[in-house]
Amino acid sequence: MMQFTESPSQPSHQITSFSIPTMNKNQIHRARPWLGFPTSKGLGSFGDANCMEQLLVHCANAIESNDATLTQQILWVLNNIAPPDGDSNQRLTGAFLRALIVRAAKSGTCKMLAAMANARCNLSIDFHTFSVIELASFVDLTPWHRFGFTAANAAILEAVEGYSVVHIVDLSLTHCMQIPTLIDAIANRLEGPPLVKLTVAGGVTEDIPPLLDLTYEELGSKLVNFARSRNIMLEFRVVPSSYADGFTSLIEQLRVQHLVYAESGEALVINCHMMLHYIPEETLSPLPNPNSNPYSFEPSSIQSLRTMFLKALRGLDPTVVVLVDEDADLTSNNLVCRLRSAFNYLWIPYDTVDTFLPQGSKQRQWYEADICWKIENVIAHEGLQRVERLEPKSRWVQRMRSANFRGISFGEDAVSEVKTMLDEHAAGWGLKKEEDDLVLTWKGHNVVFATAWMPV
Numbered sequence: 001m002m003q004f005t006e007s008p009s010q011p012s013h014q015i016t017s018f019s020i021p022t023m024n025k026n027q028i029h030r031a032r033p034w035l036g037f038p039t040s041k042g043l044g045s046f047g048d049a050n051c052m053e054q055l056l057v058h059c060a061n062a063i064e065s066n067d068a069t070l071t072q073q074i075l076w077v078l079n080n081i082a083p084p085d086g087d088s089n090q091r092l093t094g095a096f097l098r099a100l101i102v103r104a105a106k107s108g109t110c111k112m113l114a115a116m117a118n119a120r121c122n123l124s125i126d127f128h129t130f131s132v133i134e135l136a137s138f139v140d141l142t143p144w145h146r147f148g149f150t151a152a153n154a155a156i157l158e159a160v161e162g163y164s165v166v167h168i169v170d171l172s173l174t175h176c177m178q179i180p181t182l183i184d185a186i187a188n189r190l191e192g193p194p195l196v197k198l199t200v201a202g203g204v205t206e207d208i209p210p211l212l213d214l215t216y217e218e219l220g221s222k223l224v225n226f227a228r229s230r231n232i233m234l235e236f237r238v239v240p241s242s243y244a245d246g247f248t249s250l251i252e253q254l255r256v257q258h259l260v261y262a263e264s265g266e267a268l269v270i271n272c273h274m275m276l277h278y279i280p281e282e283t284l285s286p287l288p289n290p291n292s293n294p295y296s297f298e299p300s301s302i303q304s305l306r307t308m309f310l311k312a313l314r315g316l317d318p319t320v321v322v323l324v325d326e327d328a329d330l331t332s333n334n335l336v337c338r339l340r341s342a343f344n345y346l347w348i349p350y351d352t353v354d355t356f357l358p359q360g361s362k363q364r365q366w367y368e369a370d371i372c373w374k375i376e377n378v379i380a381h382e383g384l385q386r387v388e389r390l391e392p393k394s395r396w397v398q399r400m401r402s403a404n405f406r407g408i409s410f411g412e413d414a415v416s417e418v419k420t421m422l423d424e425h426a427a428g429w430g431l432k433k434e435e436d437d438l439v440l441t442w443k444g445h446n447v448v449f450a451t452a453w454m455p456v
Helices: 025-030 040-046 049-064 068-081 088-104 110-120 132-139 143-159 179-187 216-229 248-264 305-315 335-353 362-380 393-402 412-422
Strands: 165-172 195-202 234-240 267-273 320-326 405-408 429-434 437-442 445-455
Touching (some): 049 068, 049 088, 049 335, 068 088, 088 335, 088 362, 132 143, 132 362, 143 267, 143 320, 143 412, 143 437, 143 445, 165 179, 165 248, 179 195, 179 216, 234 248, 248 305, 305 393, 320 393, 335 362, 335 437, 393 405, 393 437, 393 445, 412 437
Parallel strands (some): 165 195, 165 267, 195 234, 267 320
Antiparallel strands (some): 320 445, 405 445, 437 445
């Protein structure tokens, strides 16, 4: 962990509970949405995850069909079976309920219903803004990010062996929290430390949690000082760039640098940690592929900013590309499909939090607020506002191969380091190897994947 001076603790934030406008018994019995719709006395039978998912699906369909009466009835049931201080399934369902209310506020006759609900409480999410020390400690609480850090660092160390200059482009959701451990490892290599250049895309995650309380320039100064304490010369550079256009300005800067340094034997490392899924893909920005049949609607016949970004990376001829992301599919334009996929993936962070954070703790509030934001983005928003567009590992593997990269297998050292790291956490976490790739699991379910690539 980085040895920085502790900053004053930020005030904790909590997602406020909310209530749906109360219905009287005549309303309940007059218009039941389906046979056996419960009264308040019969809500206990709706407490398991499958029933909660079905209720959320029914609610989503009611909102999409602009049926305010049915929407109100289902929201009433969900509000009564999903208290904010309940078990993991109840809190998960409560987050989806909140997201559906936010969505309803945008749609037709449901606007009045949502306005009434919002009048009773504040549906906004208040995020904690982390100090560097807080964020470093926060990401260490769970393998969710540490798995990717550990696997990626092992692959990077192996790929840059023998290079005297290492240029790392860090596209990370966690504001360079991976870099200190990588610097430590590089400092201890047998042939001596290289000159390290670190480039980050500035302004990328200003609205995406976790939020940091200092600028990237300030963060860079801390990293330079940290590297100096490890006898490593670190050059830090911020390039203003955005995922919304596929990091166009960053790619252009790297292309210019590549022309200058290609002959000097500089290792170029592209480290992508849970960031590439924010680049628009085909469901948002379908672009014709000039090399395909213009009358075909197969995936190969269209391309996206995501595809173009990977092809641009290939043009830089990097030494290694490490891609770590969450193993889920949240790209569907169909709300119900997206809701089901999100519900059947995002139960995992709610289930795991009980193993490392006590109920009522500030860090738990921060942790669940971040998940709640993700759920709202997936459920309540569309178009350019919906930036949480996860793709499963299989699709990323296909994308990388199509961009002329070949997979690199993680070595025994990497596997050993990941297993050692997992031993520090709850027994439900596991590791499996799928061909060349590593996958973090929780109770046997895929959570995060790590892949490493080099140009063909």
